[in-house]
Amino acid sequence: MPEIRITNLKKAFGDLVAIDDLTIDVKDGEYLTILGPTGAGKTTLLRLIAGLAEQTSGSIFIDGECVDDLPPERRKVAFLSQTYSLFPHMNVWENTTFGPIARGWDPEQVEIIGREMLEMVHLYDRKDAYPGELSGGMQQRNALARALSADAKILLLDEPLRALDARLRLDLRYELKQLSKDMGMTTIHVTHDQEEALTISDRILVLRDGKVIQSGTPKEIFNKPAIPFIHHFVGEANFISGKLQEVDDEYSTIVDDDGHKYRTQKTDLKPGSRVVAGIKTEFTLMTKEKWESEEINNFTGSIERILFLGRFSDFEIKLGNGEIVHARLPGYQANKFDGGDKVNIPYSPQRMLVFPEPEGGIKKALEMV
Amino acid sequence: MTLSEKISDFISQKKVIKGWYALVIIFFIMLVIVPTLFVLTYAFTGWDEIQETVMKAPPEIQYTDVDLNFHNVSIIHSPDIIDVTDPYSLEVRYNMERDTSLNYTVYLMDDEEREIEFQDEFIVNGTGTVWFNASANDTHNHFHHVGEGFQTLVVSNVTWTPEIWEEEVVLRSGSRLPWDMVKDALIVSFVIATIVTIIDFTAGLPMAWLMVRKDFRGKKYIDTLIDMPLAIPTAALGFSTAMFWAVTPGLNPYGSLSLTSSPFILVILLHIVFSYPYMVRSLSAILHEIDINYETAASTLGAPPLTVARTITLPLFRAGLVTGIILCFARSLSETGGTMAALAMMTPSLGELAYPMKTGPTLIGAWKHAGGFEPHLAFTAMILVIITLILLVIIKIVIMKFKMPLRKVFPGPERLLSKGVFPKLKDGLSFLFMFLVLLIPSFFIFSFVLTGDPSPVDWGGFWGAMRFSFLVAGVITVINLIFGVPLAIYIVRGTNKIMTNILDILVNVPLIVPTSALGISLGMFWGSMDLGMTTLLVISAHLAFTFPLVVRNVAGAMEELDPTYEETARTLGAKPMFVFRKIVFPSIKFSVLAGAIMAFTRSLGETGATLAVVKEANTVPVYIVGLVKSGDYYPAALACIALIFISFITMMAMRYMTKKAGDN
Structure with missing residues (x-):
């Protein structure tokens, strides 16, 4: 069964540690997304699995077999780069049958598998075309057919949608997942696009500085982020920091350094400890009227800037103390506001997630690299 | 399997x-x-050897091992160096008991044949010295054809009447140190390489510009023509170029301009021919890479073409410039065959070591050919290698770090120079340069074959x-x-x-x-x-x-x-x-x-x-x-x-x- 087990994997380039003591299990047939900012070590991880780079320490098992000493051609993984790396001097047929021919299969078998795979991805009638003559979607399907006919059971996708234009990117997301599922492959998909990760994954692994910082279903990652960084990275968030004053059955209360009080989700953290609380921007509401409870979770500010995004608009609101809060409103609501408007911002306590205050402050914890 | x-x-x-x-x-x-x-x-x-042979004048060499039993005695001597541009002398000391006739014949040796160049006879008695002196001018006038082996001075047919005879021949070479010859040749080489590179750049830049940024009829033919000199071995180029430009004694082909009798200018003209294509190629390669949008942007901001080229494109261009300069400089510094051929054309009556001008490589060639100059050769080669490597680093650093004085803009003059007749003049001159300096001299050899007097091959x-x-x-x-x-x-x-x-x-x-x-x-x-x-x-x-x-x-x-x-x-x-x-x-x-x-x-x-x-x-x-x-x-x-x-x-x-x- 094409399952992958990675134990204590480490890769260093000189002093720079790209992968730091990583242990991961990928189940048979799973569609796993590795999400992380640039420089998190995502591509390095894929290259280690494919055998294109050598780890400093640790082991990789595919189907229970240790592949540490196997060259790439014997690992039965297919590595697809951003551009699919379809060989430009070969046509669809030659690309598709590259693997079987490289492995020295006999011509009849090559003929059969090539045809089967191309028919599966509906490209058999284009078998004489060169990659340059194919649309982005066809290229993707050709690359998948090529990977499959090479007997690969594991698909490693390095930002496979990055090179496409926006509209096509949305369409191909689903096609990609559907094909890999239909063919029963185990897939590891690397991306830095959180929306992409949320929409197609069975499971997401958030990687930062070569370490896994959270693993879970898209919903878990979105709703229960493990640390402020993920809360911010997967959908933008506004943060406050202060001291946890009390925790009751429903809510927690936090007092910030200026004496403002906030009501947030309840937490297991000890009262008296330093904490941060964050709310995603799409849950950050704005009203022109005063909110009912005036002292708690309520700020006044003026709209500094509006970023019109079509279906949404992003607002930047400057509070009385000079801080900037971001809010994302759907189009029909956004229309009600103009630059310079005085607005009230009520934070919904259920949407305020509490974390222990990271070392070095919240700003540093949110930095991408 | x-x-x-x-x-x-x-x-x-x-x-x-x-x-x-x-x-x-x-x-x-x-x-x-x-x-x-x-x-x-x-x-x-070899430091000691360098000190001994290259830095110091060669010591007097004394020959006393003359076999007295022969009436014809050959003293074949390869002195360390004879530079005929300086006076040298041959000194014979003798100690005779009675009147003796000393008959000297000075040969200039080719490898196969000897050519008598000087004969004299002295009647001597007692103890004394006779001198044979020759100065540079004497040499040139007196020795009609020196051939290649001037280094081998042969004193032979020493005949005498007495039975008891003692003699010493002291051969003094010229007063110049070999080091001076090396120094002169290297200075000539580097000066030529520098001038050639500067001319290549000045003439090559507008040409590269034309080839990349402009479209005109016949462009692809011009493109091929620029590379032509690269297809011709430099020895042939040297021969052809010298015939076209220079005063070449003993040969006056139809159509030759015979403009210069300075080897220095001729070698520069020759080196331009085979280095210019490298410059144009390097510059146009990088010009291709530079996005034309920068130039368009600058033009729309009101800059005349010359200002755009000078302030926007040129500074973006350094990598190509470094490649072009290094290639041209190195090629000029290195070239031997063409330079030898060109120098031989200008001074056909002299041996290689007697050429009035030598470059580093031709000096190496001449010494190597003469034989017996191993320390000199090693020393020259060593200096050349060291200087080239240092220069390579300096060129790279200077061009990459050096801020070209290009910030300042002269709106009036530059606008004027960008308009009317000037751009046309620039383009015209580029073509003229290419044809006159590159192509015609390169192919002049064909006209010589058609018009010259055939002789068996x-x-x-x-x-x-x-x-x-x-x-x-x-x-x-x-x-x-x-x-x-x-x-x-x-x-x-x-x-x-x-x-x-x-x-x-x-x-x-x-x-x-x-x-x-x-x-x-x-x-x-x-x-x-x-x-x-x-x-x-x-x-x-x-x-x-x-x-x-x-x-x-x-x-x-x-x-x-x-x-x-x-x-x-x-x-x-x-x-x-x-x-x-x-x-x-x-x-x-x-x-x-x-x-x-x-x-x-x-x-x-x-x-x-x-x-x-x-x-x-x-x-x-x-x-x-x-x-x-x-x-x-x-x-x-x-x-x-x-x-x-x-x-x-x-x-x-x-x-x-x-x-x-x-x-x-």
């Missing part, structure tokens, strides 16, 4: 690949780099030389491919970045070191092992300076090739050898071919390195230079044309192949 699959499997093993790369690197270090730089060790091993000698040249060029091309392609792949794809960076720098070394210095160094290296095979020596010298051409071409193509293709192929189940055959090679084959043909033609046209490793080598350019020196102009011209024709076919083949690459 077939045999070829088994072999492919065997080669694809990790250990075998690592071993192969190690072998390639060792080959490169041991057969290219170490021999090229070996001459530097001479500073340590020794085709046997020519084809013999041709066979040898092709043998050498063929062998080095094959070896270059076998070792150069893997090295290029290693430099681009290797994982040990320190190693690949060092190799990347080292590969350029044989490209910029003057080939004659390289030849001397190589000769010292292999000579110290005493293999003694001249053919092998010539091959290894040609290997060293052509190797970078293959590596650079292939490395350039490898850099363009996205490594993910190879990686993807590996994960699809292909072994390294299969990946090379099916993925890498199809993508780089035209660069491999281009590198191979460049190496082949460079080897075919090279004179300096050949003459520096062996005294007598029978390659075509050497053969042509020899004909020119001995005044056999007509056969030389025919040989040149035959060589041009063959080189040209090769060049066209290359163009055809690379063009096909572009179509795919």
Whole structure:
């Protein structure tokens, strides 16, 4: 069964540690997304699995077999780069049958598998075309057919949608997942696009500085982020920091350094400890009227800037103390506001997630690299 | 499993690949780099010798071992140096008991034949000294044809009447130190290289601009014409250029301008011919890369064309400038055959060492040919290598760091110069320069063959030389491919970045070191092992300076090739050898071919390195230079044309192949 087990994997380039003591299990047939900012070590991880780079320490098992000493051609993984790396001097047929021919299969078998795979991805009638003559979607399907006919059971996708234009990117997301599922492959998909990760994954692994910082279903990652960084990275968030004053059955209360009080989700953290609380921007509401409870979770500010995004608009609101809060409103609501408007911002306590205050402050914890 | 699959499997093993790369690197270090730089060790091993022979005037050499039993005594003496531009003297001390007739004949020796140049007779008695004096002017006037072997001064036919006779011959060479000759030659070389580079840049920049930024009818023909001089071996260029421009005693072909009798100007004109194409090519390559949108943006902001070019494009251009300057400078510094031919044309009555002007490489050639100048040669080569390497670094640093004084804008004059007649004048002058300085002198040789007086040609000698040249060029091309392609792949794809960076720098070394210095160094290296095979020596010298051409071409193509293709192929189940055959090679084959043909033609046209490793080598350019020196102009011209024709076919083949690459 094409399952992958990675134990204590480490890769260093000189002093720079790209992968730091990583242990991961990928189940048979799973569609796993590795999400992380640039420089998190995502591509390095894929290259280690494919055998294109050598780890400093640790082991990789595919189907229970240790592949540490196997060259790439014997690992039965297919590595697809951003551009699919379809060989430009070969046509669809030659690309598709590259693997079987490289492995020295006999011509009849090559003929059969090539045809089967191309028919599966509906490209058999284009078998004489060169990659340059194919649309982005066809290229993707050709690359998948090529990977499959090479007997690969594991698909490693390095930002496979990055090179496409926006509209096509949305369409191909689903096609990609559907094909890999239909063919029963185990897939590891690397991306830095959180929306992409949320929409197609069975499971997401958030990687930062070569370490896994959270693993879970898209919903878990979105709703229960493990640390402020993920809360911010997967959908933008506004943060406050202060001291946890009390925790009751429903809510927690936090007092910030200026004496403002906030009501947030309840937490297991000890009262008296330093904490941060964050709310995603799409849950950050704005009203022109005063909110009912005036002292708690309520700020006044003026709209500094509006970023019109079509279906949404992003607002930047400057509070009385000079801080900037971001809010994302759907189009029909956004229309009600103009630059310079005085607005009230009520934070919904259920949407305020509490974390222990990271070392070095919240700003540093949110930095991408 | 077939045999070829088994072999492919065997080669694809990790250990075998690592071993192969190690072998390639060792080959490169041991057969290219170490021999090229070996001459530097001479500073340590031969310092005393340098002090003795090069820095100091040669001591008086006394000859007392005359065999008295013979009536005809030959004292064959190879003095360390005779520079006939300075006075020298021959002193004979004698101690006689009665009247004695001393009859001297001074011969100037060619290799085969002696030519009597001076005879005198003295009647002497008692103890005393007689002198034979000659000064530079005397020499030139008196010795009509010096030939090549002026270094061998023969005093013979010493006849005398008495039975008891004692004599000493003291030969004093010129008063100049060999060091002065080296210094003068090197200064000439560097001054010429600098002037040539400046002219190349000044004339090449507008031409590169025209070729890249403008469209006009016949552009592709001009494009081909610019490369023409590269297809002609420099020995032929030197011959042709000298006939066209210079006053050439003993030959006045129809149509010759006979404008200059200064060897300095002639050599500059010659060097421009073969270095200009490099400058135009380097500059236009980088100009292609520069986004025209920058220029458009500047124009829309109100800058006249000249200001745009000067303030926007030029500063973006440094990389191309460095390449162009280094290529032109190195080529000029290195050129031997053409310069020798041109100098021989101007002063046909003199031996090489008597030419009024010498460049570094021609001095090396002359000394090597004369024989017995090993310390001088090593010293000259060493200095050349050191200065070139330092200069390379300086040029790189200066051009990359130096802020061109381009910030200031002169709206009035620049607007004026950008309009009306001036741009047309600039374009017109560019074409005029190309035709007058490049093309007509290059091909003047054809007009000479048509209008000159035919004389018989020794085709046997020519084809013999041709066979040898092709043998050498063929062998080095094959070896270059076998070792150069893997090295290029290693430099681009290797994982040990320190190693690949060092190799990347080292590969350029044989490209910029003057080939004659390289030849001397190589000769010292292999000579110290005493293999003694001249053919092998010539091959290894040609290997060293052509190797970078293959590596650079292939490395350039490898850099363009996205490594993910190879990686993807590996994960699809292909072994390294299969990946090379099916993925890498199809993508780089035209660069491999281009590198191979460049190496082949460079080897075919090279004179300096050949003459520096062996005294007598029978390659075509050497053969042509020899004909020119001995005044056999007509056969030389025919040989040149035959060589041009063959080189040209090769060049066209290359163009055809690379063009096909572009179509795919």
